[in-house]
Amino acid sequence: MLFQWKVSKRKNTINEQSGQAQTVPSGEIDNRLDANIETIRRTTGNSTDVVIRRFMLGKEKNIQAAIIFLSGIVDESMIYQFLLESVVQIDFPSSCLPNEALLYVEQKIAAAGKMRRMKQWNHLFLSLMSGETLLFVDGVSEALSIDTKGGEHRAIEEPSTQLAIRGPREGFTESLGTNIAMIRRRIKNPNLWVEAITIGEVTQTNVSLMYIKGIANDEIVEEVRTRLRRIHIDAILESGYIEQLIEDQTFTTFPTIYHTERPDIVAANLLEGRIAILVEGTPFVLVAPAVFIQFFQAVEDYYARFDIATALRLLRVLIFFLSLIAPALYIALTTFHQEMIPTQLVIAIAAQRESVPFPAFVEALMMEVTFEILREAGVRLPRAIGQAVSIVGALVIGQAAVEAGIVSSTMVIIVSITAIASFATPSFAIAISARLIRFLLMFLATLFGLYGIMIGVIFMTLHLCSLRSFGVPYMSPLAPLIPTNIGDTLFRFPIWALKERPRLINETNMIRQGKQQRPMPPNESKKEGDDH
Template structure:
C-alpha cells in the first residue's frame, strides 16, 4: 500500500486523464485518442513513442498501380513469426491488383475480408490498443485515409520447449511441464480437458509490464462465488510490474501474516487439469511455468501426482510416510533438545550414558549446538541451490560431510546432534511440496526455542498454537484444514489415506457445491459371473 501510495502521490492532482489511465492500466507515455488518417503521421507517433527502438520494424509500401494507396505494417521483432508476415501479409498486399475506383475504405474492407490470410484480425482505433497489440506479438496494418488500423495475429518468436518439470518429478505419469508461454500452457490443459465448458478469461495486470494473466475454470463445476472472488481480487491489483506468479500469489492470498501457503502452485498440466475437474480455479501468468490453483487446503501439499496413478494401498502408505516425514522435519531437533535438557528420564539408560559421553567435551548447551548445526545446513542448502548445478551438488555433499566430521572432532557438536540434524534435513527434502517444506524449516526454529525454554511442554504448546492457527486460516473462503476440520466424511477418502478410484464418488464439498457427483454408481470392478458364462 505504501508503494502504491508513493506512485500516486507523484501524479498531478485532479487530473481526469491520469485517473482514466490508472483505471485502464494504461502506461502514462502512450498517446491518448484515436489514430490519424495519414499513415506517415501514425508511423511518426509509433517511432516517437517507442524511442525509435531497433526491434520495432516498420515496412512502408503502396497498394495498387493506377491509384496507389500508401500503407505500412509495424511489428516487434522477436515476438512475431516473420514467415507468416512475409508469406500471408506482405506478399498479398504488395502484389494485389485493385480497381482504380477503390476508395481507402473499400481497400480496408478488402484487406480484412480477402487478403489477410491470418487469424485474429480485428480493428484498432485507439493508440493504447495499437501499442498493446504491437507489444503482444500482433502485426499492425495502417492504411492511408483510414483512422483505423488492422491488428493481425502473428505471434511467434523463440520459446523454451516443453520439458519434464524439475520441481515435481513423478515416477509414473506424463513427462511434460508448463513453459513461459501463456498460450502453450493453456493448450496443454485443453489437451487434457476437451470440454467447451472449460472457460478462459484473460486480463492484463501491471501498469508498466501489461502482463497477460489468464483465469481458467470449468463452468458448471467450479463454484461461481469462488470464481468471482478470484476475479475480484485480480482486478483490484494495481502494481507497476508482474514478472512471475509469485507477485499475484502474494496479492490475492487471504492471510498475509502466515508461514503456510494458502495457494497451490505447480508446473504440471495434469495436476492443474485434475484440480480444475475438482472445481478449483487456475491462474496462469504469462512468462512463468508455475500456475496458481485456488482454493488450497493443507492436506493438498502432501499429495503427489503419482498417488492417483498408483494403487490406493501404495498411495496410502506413501501419504502416511510423507506426513511422518513432515512431522520429523518439524520437531526432531526440538524433541532432542527437550529430551537431553529436561527429560533425561524418558531416554533409555544406555542411550543416556552414550549421549552424555559424547557431550562431555561439548561446551555448548543442546539448543546452541542444534542452532549451530541447523544454520550451517541451511547455509549449505542455499549454496547448493545458487551455485551451478554440477558444482552445487558437490559443495552440498562434501561440505556437509567435512563440516560435520570436523565439528565433531573439534568438540563443537556431538555425533548424536549431527545425526538428528541430518535426518531433519533429509526429511525436509522428502516433503513433496517446497512451499510447505520451507514453512516447516522456519517453524522448526520456533519449536527449538520453545523446547530450550520449557522442554516437551513448550513443544506441545507450539504444536497446539500451530494447529489453532491452521484451523483459523481460509483460502478464498474455504477452511484451510478441510475436510479434516470441519470434518466431512464424504471427502475424507482423499486426505492422509486414499480410497480406491472407484470410491471417488463426490468432489470436495466446500470447494464445489453445485456439481458434486463425479462418477456413476457401481464403478467397483467385479470378476466375471461364472453362472452367466455357463
Template sequence: MLFQWGMGRQKKQINDGVKQEGPDHSGEAADVPQEPMSAELAVNLDIIRQTTGQSSDVVIRRFSLGQERQIKAAIVFVDGLVDDKHVYEFLLTPLLEASFPLSLTEKEWFQWIEQKLAAVGGVKHVVDWEHLFLELFSGETIILLDGVPSAVSASTKGGQYRAIEEPQTQIAVRGPREGFTESLRANTAMIRRRIKNPNLWLETMQIGTVTQTDVAIMYIKGIANDEVIEEVRARLRRIDTDSVLESGYIEQLIEDQTFTTFPTIYHTERPDVVAANLLEGRIAIFIDGTPFILIVPALFIQFFQAIEDYYARFDIATALRFLRVLIFFLSLVAPAIYIAATTFHQEMIPTQLVIAIAAQREAVPFPGFVEALMMEVTFEILREAGIRLPRAVGQAVSIVGALVIGQAAVEAGFVSSAMVIVVSITAIASFATPSFAIAISARLIRFGLMFLAAMFGFYGIMMGLLVMILHLCSLRSFGVPYMSPLAPFTPSNMGDTLFRIPTWMYRERPRLINQKNIIRQSGDQKPQPPAPTRREKEDGS
C-alpha cells in the same frame, strides 16, 4: 488536429536546429497519446516512432497497395515477438499482390483486409493508440493505411520459446513427462488436450500498468463454484501495480492471509495436476512468462499429495501419503524433541542411550539449544549454496561440505555426534516433502519450536504445536477452510486425505469446493471378475 500537432512538432525540431538520427534519449518517457488516430499515415508512423523511442526492434515496413491507384500503407511489428514467415509470406505478400479498390470506407477497408488475410487468424480493428500499442507489444502486426484513421491488428505471434520438457520441481515416477513452459498459449493448449470439453472456459486480462502481463483464469463451467470464480476475478481486477513478472507477484497480492508461513495458494508446473484440480472444481491462474500455474482454493492436505498417488494402487498410495505426513512432522519437531529430551527430560531416554549421549556431550561447551542452532544454520547455508551454485558443482559442494563440516565439528568438540545425526535426518526429511512451499514453512517453524523446547521442554513443544494447529484452522483459501475436510469434518470427502480410497469409490467431488455438480461417476464402478462360462460351471460341478 493530430496532423497539425505532428507538423507543429516537426517544425519546432527544424527551428531548433535539431536533426534526429536515432532514438530520443532526453530522459522523458513518451506517454501513449490520448488523441484519436490520424488519417495521415506519416503522422501515425511518427507517433509510433516517438512513443517507442525509435527502438531498433520496432520494425516499420512501408509499401503501396493497388495497381491502378497506389495507396500508401505500412506494417509495424516487433522483431522477436512475431513469426517472420507469417508476416512476410501470409501477410505482406497477399497485400502486395492484391488489387485494392479505388474507394472504400473505413468499415469496408477492414472487411477487405479480413478477406485478403484469410491465412492469418485473429484480425482485429484498432481505433485508439492504447489498444494499438498493446497489440503491437503482444506480438501482433499492425497494418496502417493512408487516409484511414484506424488500424488493423493481425495475429502473427511467434518468436523463440523454451521447448516442452519434463518438470524440474515435481518429478513423478509414473505419469506424463511434459511440464509447462513460459508461453501462455502453449500452457493452455496442454490443458485443452487433456480436457476436450466446451465447458472449459478461459478468461484473459492484462495486469501491470507497465508490463501489461497477460493473466488468464481457467475453470470448468458447471463444476467450479460461481462465487469462487467471481472472487478470483475481483481480486485480480483489484491489483494495481506497475509490473507482474512471475506468478509469485500475483500469489502475494490475492492470498487470503499474508502473515502466515503456510501457503494458501497451490502452484505447480505439471499439466496433469492442473487438469485434475480443474475436474475437482478448482480454478487455475495462468501468467505469461512463467511455467508455474496457481491453483485456488488450496487445502493443507493438498500439499502432501503427489500426482503418482492417483496413478498407483490405493494401498501403496496410502502408505506413501502416511509416510509423507510423518516426514513433515519429523522435519518440524526432531531438533526440538532432542533439545527437550537432553535438557529437561533425560528420564524419558533409555539408560544406555543417555550414557552414550552424555559421553558425547562431555567435551561440548555449548548447551543443546546453541548446539542445534549452530548445526541448523550451517545446514541451511549449505542448502542455499547448493541451490545457487552451478548445477555441476552445487550438489558436490553441498554433500561434501556437509560431510566435512559435520565430521570436523564433532572432532573439534563443537557439537556431538547425536546432534549431527538428528540435524541430518531433519534436513533429509525436509527434502522428501512433495511441495517445496510447505517444506520451507516447516523449516521456519522448526526454529520457533527449538526455542520453546529450550525454554519449557516438551510442554513448550506441545504449546507451539497447539498454536500452530489453531492457526491452521483459522486460515481460509478463497473462502474455503484451509484444514477441510478435517476441520470442518466432512465424512464424504475423507477418502482423499491422509489415505486414498480406490478410484472406483470416487463418486463425489469435494463438497466445500463445489456445492453443485458433485457427482464424478455414477453406478458401481468396482471391477468384477468375469462370469464363469458354461464349461467352467460343468467342470466345477
C-alpha cells in the same frame, strides 16, 4: 528536493486513473501515414526492434501503406511470406479509395490470423507490444491489428520441481497459449471456460482464469475474479506476485494457494471444482482454493494402487512432523527429560557432549543454520557445482565440527535426518514452512521442554484451523470433518470409492462417477447385473 523531484516524475510517468503511461498518446490515430509512423517512433524511442516496412497498395501503386511489428516476439516468416506477400499482390480496383482499401485487405487476407480494427492509440500499442502486427493505410484513421504472435519459446520438458515415477513427462512453459493448450488436450469439454485479464499497469501481463462451468462454485469463481480485478500494480513478472496479492491471510508461513508446473495436476484440480490462474511468462500455475492436506499429495498417488498410495502418503505426513520437531525433541529430551531416554543411550550422548562447550540449543542452532547455508548455496550455484558443494560441504563441515568438539555426532545425525526429511515433502512451499517453524519449536523446547513443543504444536494447529483459502476452511475435510471426503486425506481410498467431489469447494455438481464402478470377477458382475 531530490525526493520531491522523484515523486513528481513518478506522477508524471504513470496515470493512476487510466493505468497507462502518459508517454503513450491518447485518443484516436491520425489519417496520415507519416504522422502515425512518427508517433510510434517517438513513443518507442526509435527502438531498434520496432520494424517499420512501407510499401504501396493498388493496381496502380497509388496507395501508401505500412506494417509495424516488434522483432523477436512475432512470427516473421508468417509476416513476410503470407501477410506482406498477400497484401502486395492484391489487385485493387482502379477506383478504390483508401477507406475501401483497408476493408478490401481485411477480406482478402485469408492466411492471416485473428484481425481487429482499432482507432485508439492505447489499444494499438498494447497489441503491438503483445506480438501483433499493425497495418496502416494512408488516408485512413483506422489500423488493422493482425495476430502474428511467435518468436522463440522454451520447448515442453519434464518439470524439474515435481518429478513422478509414473505419469506424463510434460510440464508447463512460459507461453500462456501453450499452457492453456496442454490443459485443453486433457479436458476436451466446451464447459472448460477461459477468461482473459490484463494485470500490471506497465508490464500489461496477460493472465487467464480457467475453470469448468457447472463444476466450479460460481461464488468462488466470482471471488477469484474480483480479487484479480482489484489488483493495481506496475508489474506482474511471475505468478508469485498474484499469489501474494489475492491470498486470504498474509501473516502466515503456510501457503493458502497451491502452485504447480504439471498440467495433469491442474486438470485434476479443475475436475474437482477448483480454479486455475495462468500467468504469461512463468511455468507455475496457481490453483485455488487450496487445503492443507493437498500439499502432501503427489501426482502418482492417483496413478498407483490405493494401498501403495496410502502408505506413501502416511510416510509423507510422518516425514513432515519429523522435519518439524526432530531437533526440538532432541533438545527437550537431553535438557529436561533424560529419564525418557534409554540408559545406555543417555550415557553415549553424555560422553559425546562432554567436550562440547555449548548447550544443546546453541549446538542445534549452529548446525541448522550451517545446513541452511549449504542448502541455499547448492540452489544458487550452477547445478554441477551446487550439488558438489552441498554434499561435500555437509560431509566436511560435519566431520570437522565433531572432531573440533564444537558439536556432538548425535546432533549431526539429527540435523542431517531433518534436512533429508524436508526434501522428501512433495511441496516446496509447505517444506519451507516447516523449516521456519522448526526454529520456533527449538526455542520453546529450550525454555519448557516437551511442554514447550506441545504448546507450539497446539498454537500451530489453532492457526491452521483459522486459515481460509477463498472462504474454504484450510483444514477441511478434517476440520470441519466431512466423512464423505475423508477417503482422499491421510488415506487414499480406491478410485471407485471416490464418488463425490470435495465439499465446500463444490456444492452443486457433486457426483463424479457412475454406480457399480468397483471391479469384480466376471461371474460376480453377471450376478450383480441379474439382481438389478
